[in-house]
Amino acid sequence: MEAPSILPLALENISLRHDGQQILDRINMLVARRRTTVVLGPNGAGKSMLLKIAHGLIAPDRGTVRWSGLSGAAAQARQAMVFQKPVLLNRSVLANIVHAVRLQGVARAKAVHRAHTALDYVGLGDMAIRPARSLSGGEQQRLSFARAWARDPEVLFLDEPTASLDPAASWSIEQIILELRREGRTAILSTHDLAMARRLADDLVFLHHGRALEAGPAANLFSEPKTPELAAFLKGELHW
């Protein structure tokens, strides 16, 4: 974490169309350092696309993703992403992390050491030699977090990381997210889960129909929503 920061991140005027639909419409967003920014919104609001654009996996039709200092692959190397459905290689738990760390140019022995540390970090230390795909859904997602953490990212994109998990598994993932924040890492988390957003968000962006209707410190938005859409969402009354 000693490398110069790539934050703040500025998304400027991001627009994306797909199949004739406006997925994202002129999104402006600022992500501050060492905070957890939650992108909140109902399903289909464009949250996943926004994260993927910010992470550089998808190019927007219009707009700019601006990191501080670095750009392109150099900036991406300081980031990691955890997807809603874990994508794990058909090899052991440990080998999945080793592969990810080796891609950073780390020597094998060091990568193995770091992989073990990462597994301990998420509480999977005794599962190193298991086939990754034999893990439960919650364990697979913890492995995804271990793989992300092993690369020592400054910024983590977390795309609905608990949406497919049961409450106990979700809770353990939330503990990891809180720990990441304590370590001074910056997270950008998308979710439709209001309770989770309340527990984790420092800053909040409310996304609806591809537009960022509100953005700011989470406490302000939760206590005084300015748009009827967010007010309705907070009351559980926003109907699609």
Add this chain to the structure above:
Amino acid sequence: MSDLTEGFAAAFRLLFGFDADLWEIIILSLEVNLAAVVLSCLIGLPLGGALAVYRFRGRKAVIVLVNALMGLPPVVVGLVVYLMLSRSGPLGALNILFTPGAMAIAQAILVTPIVTALTRQIVESLWHDYREQLTSLGSSRRRAIPTLLWDGRTAVLTAILAGFGRAAAEVGAVIIVGGNIAHHTRTMTTAIALETGRGNLALALGLGIVLVTLAIVLNAAAWMVRERSTPEAALTGAKL
């Protein structure tokens, strides 16, 4: 009828009496097939992987062509390789016509499209699922190819076995470029094709039995590989 029973009896005597001529033919055949398959894998695995992950103009045409080449008529391949390697041909200086090397090359031409096309299918479907995750980890397309080949290793192995089956069964190519020279380029298929006409039924039948057994073993191996590659199998494997 008596021809057949006598033929079988004689065939089994040759096989289990370890008749030197018969086993020489079997071993040469397997050597040529194996060399052809190794050669095909050296070309087909990286080529199939590249066709799966790279996007370029004319890619679809190349894929259609490779798929079509899976059905190449062996005699035509034999003829073309013959013309290339014959004394007056462009590669005549190599002086390898009527050698096992020439036979391996001809069979490699038949097997390479099979390995390439099937590998392309396997890797492309994996790439579809893994692309975002691997890109997020900083893996280039080129770096992703070995990762994907290894992840699809069971499916890739069945593709290789299919290629081996093609090499073992074909007669048209090896008979033209090998010439069915006794103790030198006589393989199981060429021997059957020519010895039958000379009334040497025992040898032909004995070789036929070996070929059919080989086909069954290859298919059983491919089937077992597929069985083992299911997620349920991975789970049981982990518990053992």
